[in-house]
Amino acid sequence: MSPTAAGSCAPPAAVLCGLAGLVPSRVVTNEHLARRLDTSDAWIRTRTGIRQRHVIDPGQATSDLAVEAGRRALASASAAVDGVDAVVVATTTPDHICPATAPAVAARLGLAGAAAFDVGAVCTGFVYGLASAAGLIAARVAERVLLIGADTYSTIVDPLDRANAIIFGDGAGAVVLRAGHPDEPGAVGHFDLGSDGGQEDLIRVAAGGSRQRSSPGQPGRGERHFAMRGKEVYRHAVTRMAESARATLSRAGWKTDDVDHFVPHQANLRILHSVADDLGLPRERCVTHVESVGNTGAASIPLALADAADSQVLKPGDRLLLTAFGGGLTWGSCLLTWPMLPRPERTTP
Ligand code: UT7
Numbered sequence: 001m002s003p004t005a006a007g008s009c010a011p012p013a014a015v016l017c018g019l020a021g022l023v024p025s026r027v028v029t030n031e032h033l034a035r036r037l038d039t040s041d042a043w044i045r046t047r048t049g050i051r052q053r054h055v056i057d058p059g060q061a062t063s064d065l066a067v068e069a070g071r072r073a074l075a076s077a078s079a080a081v082d083g084v085d086a087v088v089v090a091t092t093t094p095d096h097i098c099p100a101t102a103p104a105v106a107a108r109l110g111l112a113g114a115a116a117f118d119v120g121a122v123c124t125g126f127v128y129g130l131a132s133a134a135g136l137i138a139a140r141v142a143e144r145v146l147l148i149g150a151d152t153y154s155t156i157v158d159p160l161d162r163a164n165a166i167i168f169g170d171g172a173g174a175v176v177l178r179a180g181h182p183d184e185p186g187a188v189g190h191f192d193l194g195s196d197g198g199q200e201d202l203i204r205v206a207a208g209g210s211r212q213r214s215s216p217g218q219p220g221r222g223e224r225h226f227a228m229r230g231k232e233v234y235r236h237a238v239t240r241m242a243e244s245a246r247a248t249l250s251r252a253g254w255k256t257d258d259v260d261h262f263v264p265h266q267a268n269l270r271i272l273h274s275v276a277d278d279l280g281l282p283r284e285r286c287v288t289h290v291e292s293v294g295n296t297g298a299a300s301i302p303l304a305l306a307d308a309a310d311s312q313v314l315k316p317g318d319r320l321l322l323t324a325f326g327g328g329l330t331w332g333s334c335l336l337t338w339p340m341l342p343r344p345e346r347t348t349p
Contacts, residue, residue, distance in 0.1 A: 018077025018176030021306035049269025053169025053294030090125030123326025125298030151297030169294030173302025186339030203327030
């Protein structure tokens with residue numbers, strides 16, 4: 001534990017000290033999709049802002065992306081920490097229903113023995129994962145945590161479902177957090193987390209769990225695919241993200257104008273701009289990369305951070321607001337001041 005944290009009675013804060021992300025090399029453009037679906041580049045761009053997304057190859061799985069993102073994040077943090085005590089993977093597309101993906105990721109990273117578990121909060125998974133990692137550190141259960149957001153929606157979206165196949169892409173992003181002082185740059189804090197399970201049917205994979213069991217030939221293929229009531233989700237996303245962002249700013253005593261960069265879950269460019277407008281934040285302060293990678297689920301915030309850090313949009317001392325929304329329904333936000341970090345490797349191949 002760092003001397004600052006060890007010397008104080010206050011619980012240590014979780015301080016960001018490593019960052020990385022990556023998307024698979026295979027690109028699916030809007031034109032590719034328009035060849036097999038009744039859609040068009042113009043429709044997709046106008047409704048979502050997305051130009052292209054990246055997808056894994058047959059035979060690849062979520063853990064393959066998670067391991068590489070984790071390896072890169074650990075390398076980026078190597079000046080600050082040597083190894084980690086816990087590995088948390090936020091995902092909606094685990095390699096298997098049982099066991100969790102995190103232990104396998106930890107073992108492949110040479111971290112067997114570390115605590116390892118998955119967080120399931122759909123597209124809010126990374127923010128829930130940050131809160132879990134911060135909790136482990138504050139409770140002195142762990143001093144260093146590797147948190148990975150990784151999703152491969154291409155494995156659960158019906159390729160013939162034009163409403164969803166256009167939105168999602170695969171990817172992974174990872175951060176390393178160490179015990180430190182709440183006032184130092186990189187300390188994550190002032191969280192807001194929430195859920196509304198009364199709306200669970202808005203985003204769902206109906207079958208394969210205990211409610212609707214899988215058995216050969218039953219249930220139908222469609223029920224094992226991802227389903228979303230897009231228009232309703234859109235409405236909830238704008239409202240909940242704006243409310244969560246406001247609650248978090250108010251807890252910290254920050255004004256909207258104190259936010260240098262708003263880093264939202266990359267759901268849809270129109271949603272991100274609506275939330276920024278609702279908050280009174282200039283759209284230029286909204287970090288977006290949904291255009292080139294689509295909605296990458298739990299990976300989207302760390303991937304957006306890695307892209308923005310690589311292109312030097314994020315500078316040490318900048319104040320960030322992270323806000324996410326996803327199935328559950330779930331939502332969450334958190335604040336941090338950007339630390340000095342090594343420039344991450346490029347997220348695109
Ligand atoms: O990450 C978790 C959170 N997820 C989200 O935040 C996603 C939120 N929802 C959305 O982003 C949007 O609702 C979508 C992009 C999914 C859909 O956009 P929309 O503007 O809400 O379209 P819509 O569902 O109201 O559909 C409008 C029309 C319909 O045709 P009719 O009934 O008006 O004739 C659809 O059948 O557009 C049609 N449509 C399409 N047309 C061409 C739906 N998908 C497509 C498509 N290409 N891919």
